[in-house]
Amino acid sequence: MNDGTMNDRTMNHGTMNEQGDKRLHGLPNLSRRGFVLAGGSTALGLALAACGGSKEPTTATSPAPSQSPATGSGTKTSARKTSAPTQKNALGLALPAGAAPASDQFYVTPFDSTGASYKAMDFYESVYSRAPLADQFDIPLVRLDKNYGIVPGAAKSWEQSADKTSWTFHLNPGIMWSDGKELTAADYVETLRYSADPKHGWDFTWYWSGVIKNYTEAVAGKSPLDTIGVKQGKDKYTLVIETEGPIAYVPYACLYTTPLSAAALHKYGSGTYNINPATCVSCGPYTLKTFDPTAHVVLAANTKYSGPYPAPIDQQIGKIYAGGDMLPRFETGEIDEINVSPLDLKLAKKSSQMKGLHLYKNPNDFEIWYTFFDCSKPPFDKLEVRQAFAHCVNRDALVNSLLEPLAIPAYGYLMPGYPFAVTDPLKPLTNYDPDKARSLLKAAGYPKGQGFPKVKFNWWANAVSKSEAVVQALTQDWNKQLGVGIELQELDKTTFYANMNAKPTKIQMGYVSYGMDYFDASNMLGVYKSGGRHNWNDADYDKLLAQGAAESNQKKRQAIYTKAQVLLTKQAPAAFIVHLLYGYYYQPYIQGSALAKNKDGYDGIQWPGFGAMSDSLQHLYVADSVASSKRQSESNLLG
Amino acid sequence: MVSYLVQRFASLLLVMLVVTMLIFGLMHAVPGGPFDQTQQPLPAFAMANIMHKYGLDQPIWRQYLNWLWALLHGDLGIPFEQPTMTVTGLIAKAWPITLVVGGITIVVAYVLGVVMGCVSALRHNTWLDWLLTSAVSTAGIALPNYVVGFLLIDIFAVRLGWLPTGGWGEPRDVILPVIAFALYPMALTARYTRASTLEVTYADYVRMGRARGLSERRITSRYILRTALIPLITIMGPNIPNILTGSIFIEATFALPGLGSYFTTASLHRDYPLILALVLIVAVLWGTCYILSDIAYTIVDPRVRLEGLSQ
Secondary structure, eight states, X not given: OOXXXXXXXXXXXXXXXXXXXXXXXXXXXSOHHHHHHHHHHHHHHHHHHHHHOSOOOSSOOOOOOOOOTTTHHHHHHHHSOOOOOOXXXXXXXXXXXXXXXXXXXXXXXXXXXXXXXXXXXXXTTOSTTBOTTOSOSSOOSEEEOTTSOEEESSEEEEEEOTTSSEEEEEEOTTOBOTTSOBOOHHHHHHHHHHHHOTTTOOTTGGGTTTTBTTHHHHHTTSSOGGGSSEEEOSSTTEEEXXXXXOOTTHHHHGGGOOOOOHHHHHHHSSGGGGGSTTTOOOOSSEEXXXXXXXXXXXXXXOTTOOSSOOOSOOEEEEEEESSSOHHHHHHTTSOSEEEXXXXXXXXXXXXXXXXXXXXXXXXXXXXXXXXXXXXXXXXXTSHHHHHHHHHTOOHHHHIIIIITTSEEEOSSSSOTTSTTOOOTTTHHHHXXXXXXXXXXXXXXXXXXXXXXXXXXXXXXXXXXXXXXXXXXXXXXXXHHHHOOOEEEEEOOHHHHHHHHHSSXXXXXXXXEEEOOSSSSHHHHHGGGSTTSXXXXXXXXXXXXXXXXXXXXXXXXXXXXXXXXXXXXXHHOSEEEEEEEOEEEEEOTTEESGGGSOOTTSOOSSOTTOSSTTBGGGGGOXXXXXXXXXXXXXXHHHHO | OXXXXXXXXXXXXXXXXXXXXXXXXXXXXXXXXTTOOOSSOOOHHHHHHHHHHTTTTSOHXXXXXXXXXXXXXXXXXXXXXXXXXXXHHXXXXXXXXXXXHHHHHHHHHHHHHHHHHHHHHHTTTSHHHIIIIIIIIHHHHHSOHHHHHHHHIIIIIIISOOSOSSOSSSGGGGHHHHHHHHHHHHHHHHHHHHHHHHHHXXXXXXXXXXXXXXXXXXXXXXXXXXXXXXXXXXXXXXXXXXXXXXXXXXXXXXXXXXXXXXXXXXXXXXXXXXXXXXXXXXXXXXXXXXXXXXXXXXXXXXXXXXXXXXX
């Protein structure tokens, strides 16, 4: 789901206009003489810099300590001896030993608004147009820990009914919204009904279609909203979700049950009340302070917070940039974290301020990049052709030469570490074997590529995955090894997705990604369900997915999903290329166990990120070493 | 003069109408719509709900007429990129930033460009001429402004720590963007000024002035520069709309929340209302600048005034 387009912006007109005016008023102060003087000094500086080479910053800063990946920064901090008295933050939470004062407990995350649309702060208002720092004003039923395990959120427990057609969630009592009302099952019921409302036109209705009873019918306007299978149970702290059949993964899917306030929803008619600080209603640890979708979103501590998961960080700042290079912004202390591409990594290693920092790596949303085929038309309607292409991908070389260390070869659709993922049974089905590929192509009627029709290979530019370099390498190998004539054709992202999603698809073969929506194999494998994203249809595969979704026994589920993965890889409706890893740097003063390694050896803040859907909020803080850093002040950051 | 201006502005209105019709047709002909970027295809009924919500389920001609009617009432619509704002509000917020940076850039580029060009011409074939023409001007034209931008950030923000990497809010935020943005128009102006000045320097009437014993200062200021600067109107005028509508590269490099980036993102998003508004801005600016350039010619060159207006 996360392809970088989900960042977003929405806003309070009053706030934005005030800020815009304030900013512009400063400019006339720059007199012409002042400008000339400034220009002169910059020219002088340019000359000095050119003469002096790489001069170090003149400000007094201590060198950045490198963080040990093995111990994690949280361990390092706790080992520090400090005599400082216990400090409390705005929520009254005692800060860890070695933490900076409450005034420094803010966290700055950068967001690139290129290609993004910002109109909401809530999942159930819009998924693809959410603003930075969205989904912080609520508590989902469940959350994920760093090992991707489900931990309680608003619900303290949950169970499936005996007939396996419904799930009951028991809410923690006493969680209050900032308007003084209590969080109850009604908030979840009203939110999910709102999501199904045809008038709302929610952009993620597919997520609950086929899961919640009558949801599909309600979205289509064929059934009233109050008939969907989300109801209050025996009391206001009990929520019942009725499903279309036995569905085992509902608790995992319930990560995305971030409720709107039912009272606010009724009062304002939509979830946009949460983009205005004056009308924002929160039951999470933060509330909206500023919403300026062209510059920044600021969340302040919700001093009325009564939930069970207070956060040490008092304030979150989402800095919005319309593109540009993030590395200098990290180096100059504007931002506290940075997501790096392989190119950034090379530059970072040369930077005096970054080369000592530990690179945190994790799979984020377990993204796969793959080449899909139009299986309904020649030449890819032949199984042998698809298998030939799949066997002619030198994944190891691709990763080593282009993407290392931020990718691993993809032999299956599911990334190792993702639930029910297998690799060994799949490798023989898709390993790099040009001889086998040629013989398969010959068996398909195209010996040495003779008679193979011209095929266009579509792709869209994505810097993080280096899509341009990867598709060129793939095409070169296919054309050289198989004797075929694949032609590359770049499309802009909108055109690419429009052509791919068209029925019938307008793309013969294309390079695309998919990242998980929830942590269960039913999600990622569901992409290849008949009638889904691509046009490969297989009744046996659909049957296996249905069995897997209904099965509660984990061993049996593993067996079913292994069969499904083998079938998918064998049928090769796509050549799986790479699984991306995400690389992060954090400023040395950002510490806490949220950054430490998880059970799979991945570190840094894990998916779903630093927010209410994860327990990472509770395990990150700003250490007192911030005092000797070049971090920019809050007033500087917000202009 | 008045009837001439009325005629020119009336033709500009007609041009704008044709341009918006063409753009409206073209943007709907391009594959993909504003809600096609989702990774999972939306169910048909869900997509229908969204299209209905934004009025995109109506015939294109009706959508155009709706847009035109709203425009006549001062309503440019709601941008799909920023649906909580109006197009007018978005432009009112972003354009002033672009105008401030662009305005300063114009002043810096044109003043420095003219000075450099004149100095080069008056000291032609000297080391100063070589420095200004070959080094500064050529580099200014050859180096893309985003490359210059990255260099400036690396030197003045990262290494020296004198200036911010970007952003908006303080006077010092404009320094690096203006330097990077002004380099190309400054270099261009300098080269044209130099060529034009050199040409005039050897004109008969200048030699006549020297023969009459006029001072070199008077010849330079009154005979050479005044005449040499006339052709620059052709270069400077059309560059102004380009600068005043911003540069996606400059704004992205220096994180300026201006208008420049919307020229690209609006197209990529198929943000129809915003695309049309931006096209209108560009058409008005270009049309107006050409009209103003023509008027400027009639003021500085009597021959143009006599011929143009008498006809």
